[in-house]
Amino acid sequence: MAAVDPHEAKRRLHAPSEIACLDVREHGQYGEGHPFLAVPCPYSRLEAMVAALVPRRDVPIILVDEGDGLARRATKRLAALGYAEIDWIDGGAPAWAAAGYTLFKGVNLPSKTLGELVEAQWHSPAMGPDALEAWRSEYRSFQLFDGRPAVEFAKMTIPGSRSMPNGEAGHRWEALAPEGGPVVINCAGRTRSIIGAAGLALMQPGLPVLALENGTQGWALSGRTLAHGVAAAPLPAAQTAASRQRADAFMAAHGLLQIDRAEADRLAREPGRTTYLLDVRDPTEHSAAPHAAAPSAPGGQLVQATDQWIGVRRARVILADDTGLRAALAAFWLRQLGYETCVLAGIDAWPADWRLPVEPLGRRHPAALPEVAASEAVSRAREGDLLLDLRGSFDYRAGHLPGAAWSIRPRLPAVAGRGVLLAGDTSTTALATIDLIEAGAVSVHRIAGDAQGWRNAGLALETSPDAPADADAIDFQFFVHDRHDGNLDAARRYLAWEMGLLAQLDDAERGEYRLDAIDLRAGCEKVGTGFSR
Structure with a gap:
């Protein structure tokens, strides 16, 4: 356990082996600037969060603080839990910047950057608010889906949009397809619009799918009114046989690996490897039939905010669901992010007491206080x-x-x-x-x-x-925090931040991604003009 200079820390973070970079500062400090691969694990909740983020006790850990000695205190807490290889950046985030490395604002940087890379490299089609309004005025047939969770949809959405969290549309396609026409997917900004549209287009080859450029924020910036307080309708039932067929075709087309429970057990016991098992079904399905083996990580949100579930770079991730389709889509995206992925279908048939082997955990925190x-x-x-x-x-x-x-x-x-x-x-x-x-x-x-x-x-x-x-108030992220509450200047700055992420990457950060060679433009030829890429 020792301080390492920023250059050595940078080398370790981009080396081929597993490593966890945990930022132990509070949420507001993290949001104002952190190393690209740093995962938020604030000291105020350290012991409560770290076991899920870093399940293997001998994985190397590098801590980030403000150069104020907090990382040393965190090292003591982690050692009490059984973590064995813990170092910290000498001088913390300020020293990282002084060494010439970028401190990135915001949160979920790897996932946000994935969206920008997909747009740039795969030429994912998008349309702006004016083009969407023109389609409406021409009475064109199309479907508009909001790819965020229902609670975000209820806060604000595009008028006429339907709640359909990313990853669910392909699974439930038979209930949606009769409406016909191209599909437009929106979110609050950019990432889930881009990823949601690209994922559905790959699931349904030949289907015209477009992202709504800049989502609800772009809609508001165009001078148009958002809908507020709209309750999300229940998700339509999926036809499981069709979903399984689509999953098999998608996994074959993209070289995704499907495993059974015995193989999952074997992989989880492999020395020197970190394995995560996550249930990517809709949260209502997980709540109705939870499994101790796999915490809930809805596929669309997992891709949007991977560092909320996965704290170890270059780890192995097993994605689980009922038919294999939602797990396959999440596995596909996590592979682009640099993780080894597997698909484990049939979660509804698992024994209730089945779980991956777990290492014993040291002292977490005292008993409940009087x-x-x-x-x-x-x-x-x-x-x-x-x-x-x-x-x-x-x-x-x-x-x-x-x-x-x-x-x-x-x-x-x-x-x-x-x-x-x-x-x-x-x-x-x-x-x-x-x-x-x-x-x-x-x-x-x-x-x-x-x-x-x-x-x-x-x-x-x-x-x-x-x-x-x-x-x-170091717990509160002030960075464009009110962009969804009518502050249009904050919305402009947030969108500029997203679109500026690629320009901030150095070669090592860009090298963390493993994007397949894909071009998404062909599927939108039939919709004619009116889309921007």
Whole structure:
């Protein structure tokens, strides 16, 4: 366990072997600039997140901090869990930039960049808002799908768009195809429009599929009105036999590997390899029949935000579903991102207790804290106990208990010799307790309930619109955060950020991708003019 200079860290990150680059800074700090391959794993939730992100205990790990010593503290926590090979970038993110390497703003960089590469290299067809409106005025037959999850669709969408999360359209095609005409796919910006359109076009060769250029943000920037509060209709049922046939054809066409449970067991036990198993079905299907073996990772979202599930570069990923089609599509995209992928179909027939072998985990965090009522916490704070609110900074601003100070695990105040009362969820407070006890707190209790419960109990909460100050609210990502709330300038800056990603890549970062040789233009010849590529 040692500090490594940025040049050595860069070399390791792009070497052929497995490695995890974990950024232990908080979400707001991460969003303002991080190494391209860094995966967010904030110190405030480190022990709760790392086992899923990095399931193999002997995989090499490189940590990123702000050059403030936080990585050393995180190393101690990870060692307690059994991780054996942990280093950190000497000087953190500032040193990375000083060495001449780019700190990328935003989140989900590898996935976002994939969308831009697909557009540039595969010439994926797209159309803008004016062309879509022209189709409508001409009463042309077409289908408009929103490729995001239902909750995002309900917030805002293009008027007339139907909720159809990416990866589901091909699986449910028989229920959709009778409407006929070309298909247009939108998201909130660019990535899921591009990836969703490209994926459906590959699933349905010859079908004209276009991305709606710049999604809902482009629609708003064109001066048009978005639809808000539209409830997503239930997804139509799939014809499983047709879905299986489509899966077999797609896997054969793109050289994807299908395995059985015995092979999955064998691969998971292979020394020196990290294997993930993820259920890519729609979340409602996973909830109705969950399997301990595979956490839910809806295919469209997995491709959009791979680093929320997969923390180890060059790992092996097994994708599971019922017919093989949704798993095959997700496997195809993850392969473009540089992962080894396999398809495991028939999840609905798995034994309920079947799971991949899992290494034993070290000490994660203490048992649930003893609790006190909010009213008692306020009284004890007046008598000298320290009342800390570990909820999100904006939740604190909106309403907190009288006398509570906002804090976060990386920046806990001095507590030696004092009792401490913590507001926040059970996991966050339990993890902060590790640090508080080491710092000399004589007792730590969690405050029962939440803000609404405190109000219901008759407590008058204090508000503080400017505290903590923006500079101290390191948990909140300010980078174009209000682009979906009417701030058109933020939308312009966000779209410019997405379109500028390719220009920021160096050769090593570009080399992480393994894009197949594909050209998507031919499928749109029949729609004539009106699309931009």
